Amino acid sequence: MSLFKYSSPTAFYPLAGKLVPWFAALAAIFAVIGLYLGLFVAPEDFQQGEVYRIIFIHVPAAWMAMVIYLAMAMYGVMALTFNTRLSAMMMEALAPTGAIFTALALWTGALWGKPTWGTYWAWDARMTSTLILLFLYIGYLALINAIEDKKRADKAGALLVIVGSVNVPIIYFSVKWWNTLHQGASVSVTASPKMAAIMLWAMLIMAIACWTYAITISLVRVRAIILERERGRSHSTRVANTLSATNIVAGS
């Protein structure tokens, strides 16, 4: 059995259905553990007090905003290079989740900024480049929905995402390249963490919860997209294949 078999939407549909409950369960378990550690076990910060606990959702949301965009860019390269329909569908499935995480990163950042910096917003490099990332997500979604021909929409969307991916390293390194109000990275692979172990663990577990949630919701959404795109092809064998593979008619 070849893994390439699953590059076909019809073959991927039932596989995604089988994976969803596992990832959903993992997301729920990690979220409960992460929130418990973050809200009840981790001690108060000596400088910021209790409000620092926003870190347990702000940082994972910001990481997911960048990671999802890079995943979309990877799928965009695959869609343009190999002309795989599933890659374009995965981009479409990931984009709303990426946009939500970006909006949440900005929102939670603003609510964290006011009590610690004295302002909800500053036009510094980290915040501005993250806002541009939100516009890129919205722009991608607007673009693919504005073009009726799905093949053309997929190609244009992939191109936009690939070009826009240059913004991700700008977001990540902005705190090093420019003098920003936003603090530097709290976690780095080359340096020891700047926070207590329990705080770091809570944040990492919440990040895993966000990862598994993003995988779950994208798999559910891509299944809907596969069905939507198979509509209007009643006379082809594709619809019949999809339906027989998923037992939709039987109601499962």
Added chain:
Amino acid sequence: MNWAAFFSMDARAFYMWGSFGAFVVAIMLEITLVRLRGKRAQAEIGEELMADKAKRPAQ
């Protein structure tokens, strides 16, 4: 545990729960919308297949 102190978060409740609340609302909204989209897509393609079957001559 003092729940009143927990919810007041050092008088920073607005910022704290405004963040966590928005997070929960956004996730719940996304889950609901995606589930509705999936159900609608299933219903539409199911109807299409049934109509297609009805058009075929009986064998």
